[in-house]
Amino acid sequence: MRLTQSMCTIAECAPGGDACPAAAAAARPRLVKIAVVGGSGVGKTALVVRFLTRRFIGDYERNAGNLYSRHIQIDGEMLAIQVQDTPGVQVHEHSLDCNEQLNRCIRWADALVIVFSITDYKSYELLSHLYHHVRQLHPGNTVPVVIVANKADLLHIKEVEPQHGLQLANMLGCTFYEVSVSENYNDVFNAFHLLCKEVSKQQTTSTPERRRTSLIPRPKSPNMQDLKRRFKQALSAKVRTVTSV
Numbered sequence: 001m002r003l004t005q006s007m008c009t010i011a012e013c014a015p016g017g018d019a020c021p022a023a024a025a026a027a028r029p030r031l032v033k034i035a036v037v038g039g040s041g042v043g044k045t046a047l048v049v050r051f052l053t054r055r056f057i058g059d060y061e062r063n064a065g066n067l068y069s070r071h072i073q074i075d076g077e078m079l080a081i082q083v084q085d086t087p088g089v090q091v092h093e094h095s096l097d098c099n100e101q102l103n104r105c106i107r108w109a110d111a112l113v114i115v116f117s118i119t120d121y122k123s124y125e126l127l128s129h130l131y132h133h134v135r136q137l138h139p140g141n142t143v144p145v146v147i148v149a150n151k152a153d154l155l156h157i158k159e160v161e162p163q164h165g166l167q168l169a170n171m172l173g174c175t176f177y178e179v180s181v182s183e184n185y186n187d188v189f190n191a192f193h194l195l196c197k198e199v200s201k202q203q204t205t206s207t208p209e210r211r212r213t214s215l216i217p218r219p220k221s222p223n224m225q226d227l228k229r230r231f232k233q234a235l236s237a238k239v240r241t242v243t244s245v
């Protein structure tokens with residue numbers, strides 16, 4: 001996995017940037033851009049890292065949002081997946097406190113994961129706000145969205161019944177996954193897998209013009225340092241307890 005660039009540089013690769021020559025573009029794997037959004041501490045970073053590396057990061061470090069990229073084979077097709085982790089969102093006076101960076105990430109994405117934690121009712125309340133915000137920034141209702149209820153291993157301290165997440169997801173027309181990033185890789189993979197398939201399907205049926213605008217230059221500044229440091233921390237922590245969450 002490569003940590004490729006920080007969130008603030010996304011604008012540089014936004015749709016409409018330099019188009020690649022047709023031959024070079026044809027040789028490249030299809031690009032799928034996924035943004036992960038949700039409240040603070042719900043496990044967005046842990047989810048992204050779990051999907052891309054199969055590892056669980058047990059430490060908590062508030063982050064400003066990083067873009068991760070990796071080539072991954074899904075249903076026999078090699079895809080270049082970019083996953084944008086984003087800072088935790090909050091609600092202020094019944095409306096979302098979304099800054100322009102976050103809005104840019106949402107617009108940039110081909111698909112979104114909205115995450116909440118079953119141990120945090122406020123993060124659940126954010127769901128529908130976030131969903132409607134995404135739809136506003138992606139008018140046309142085509143961008144695939146999945147809702148992920150995380151921390152399913154912490155049922156003893158749950159504040160949200162998982163079935164309430166499912167009901168809300170059904171109401172919003174989203175696919176729902178209940179996962180424990182800490183304990184289960186497969187459910188995490190399935191959520192991303194579904195989005196990749198949806199995006200891939202959309203790109204296949206979209207016009208050449210639409211496909212060309214979704215091709216963006218490869219990020220220029222790979223930086224492994226942040227991930228290496230967090231992996232080291234994760235590996236050195238021999239026992240993670242619930243209180244460390």
Ligand SMILES: Nc1nc2c(ncn2[C@@H]2O[C@H](COP(=O)(O)OP(=O)(O)OP(=O)(O)O)[C@@H](O)[C@H]2O)c(=O)[nH]1
Pocket residue numbers: 039040041042043044045046047057058059060061062063064086087088089150151152153154179180181182183242244245
């Ligand atoms: N028990 C348990 N802990 C989890 C799970 N997923 C994440 N965590 C922990 O929850 C804490 C927050 O996880 P992060 O991935 O940093 O959360 P985040 O949403 O990126 O947080 P922000 O950067 O503040 O937006 C970390 O200590 C994780 O180890 C899970 O499935 N189960």
